[in-house]
Amino acid sequence: MAAVLRKLIQGRLPALAGVLCRRSGNEGHLFLNSSGSTLMQPRCGYSSPTESVIVEMDKATGVALLKLNIPPVNSLSLPLLTELAIVLDKLEMDKHCRGLILTSAVPNIFSAGLNLFDMMDKPNEHYSEFWRAVQEIWIKLYGSSLANIAAINGSSPAGGCLLALCSDYRIMANNPHFTIGLNETRLGIVAPFWYDILQWRVHHPPPCLHLFVMALVFRLHVHHPSAMTKVTRAYSTELKISVSYVKQPINWRSHEIYK
Numbered sequence: 001m002a003a004v005l006r007k008l009i010q011g012r013l014p015a016l017a018g019v020l021c022r023r024s025g026n027e028g029h030l031f032l033n034s035s036g037s038t039l040m041q042p043r044c045g046y047s048s049p050t051e052s053v054i055v056e057m058d059k060a061t062g063v064a065l066l067k068l069n070i071p072p073v074n075s076l077s078l079p080l081l082t083e084l085a086i087v088l089d090k091l092e093m094d095k096h097c098r099g100l101i102l103t104s105a106v107p108n109i110f111s112a113g114l115n116l117f118d119m120m121d122k123p124n125e126h127y128s129e130f131w132r133a134v135q136e137i138w139i140k141l142y143g144s145s146l147a148n149i150a151a152i153n154g155s156s157p158a159g160g161c162l163l164a165l166c167s168d169y170r171i172m173a174n175n176p177h178f179t180i181g182l183n184e185t186r187l188g189i190v191a192p193f194w195y196d197i198l199q200w201r202v203h204h205p206p207p208c209l210h211l212f213v214m215a216l217v218f219r220l221h222v223h224h225p226s227a228m229t230k231v232t233r234a235y236s237t238e239l240k241i242s243v244s245y246v247k248q249p250i251n252w253r254s255h256e257i258y259k
Ligand SMILES: CCCCCCCCCCCCC/C=C/C(=O)SCCNC(=O)CCNC(=O)[C@H](O)C(C)(C)COP(=O)(O)OP(=O)(O)OC[C@H]1O[C@@H](n2cnc3c(N)ncnc32)[C@H](O)[C@@H]1OP(=O)(O)O
Pocket: 072, 073, 075, 076, 109, 111, 112, 113, 114, 115, 116, 117, 134, 135, 137, 138, 155, 157, 158, 159, 160, 162, 163, 166, 183, 184, 189, 190, 191, 192, 195
């Protein structure tokens, strides 16, 4: 099945498909359990200097698991955003890396959004630097040539939700205690205009990414390999077409929402 997917799609997305679809063994598989914790068997690992972003690279598949690791709530502070930017740059330049999964090492929290203390009682220069770092993460994640998925294993309000929206696809743990959404509007903080493009993508996801999620569902719940092969065959044309949709350049003025 994974072989069929690999044949159908060229480029970097197949590596992720391999992770999601592999039939035997646990290595390289991503699991989200009901408590929202993720389990992945890494082949090797390295971390950012302060370990605020833990990176576990599966060399066999070329997929990196990135875990935000700033307790208590993974708030997106200037140091965390800076470190995340460095990690994303490194992965982008790593020719063995083909995809990434963004998740959290903090139990029950994906990210509490922008660090509120970075947005108060600071000099103007700090606000400029902070906002530049926020925009940089958006550009790096959304504009990444790597296939990327957000595994939302905890609450993810405000900027946490926006961070997840930068990924190609989102999978959230099924836990009624986990919340997600743009609660910051209650504080009078409004997401910028360029956030529209993220919303647009969520409402119009590339069809092949649907297939990856279906693959995950099959792997975890059906355990019926032949079913997936049938699905892959049925969607083969759609898959080929959909490759052209993935990783569209950032050119929101050409999107229909602006027409
Ligand atoms: C963003 C990068 C990607 C780019 C995306 C592009 C899109 C465009 C970006 C533009 C973004 C603009 C809009 C975004 C704005 C924001 O993000 S503003 C931040 C708003 N966030 C919140 O309002 C979250 C508030 N927090 C909570 O709801 C809860 O804390 C929680 C996350 C659900 C966790 O609850 P719980 O486990 O009960 O923990 P608490 O006891 O509440 O908190 C523990 C300690 O953590 C501190 N804390 C919580 N949130 C933040 C925060 N955002 N910043 C800093 N600190 C935070 C909290 O005060 C507690 O501290 P102590 O009291 O000292 O223990």
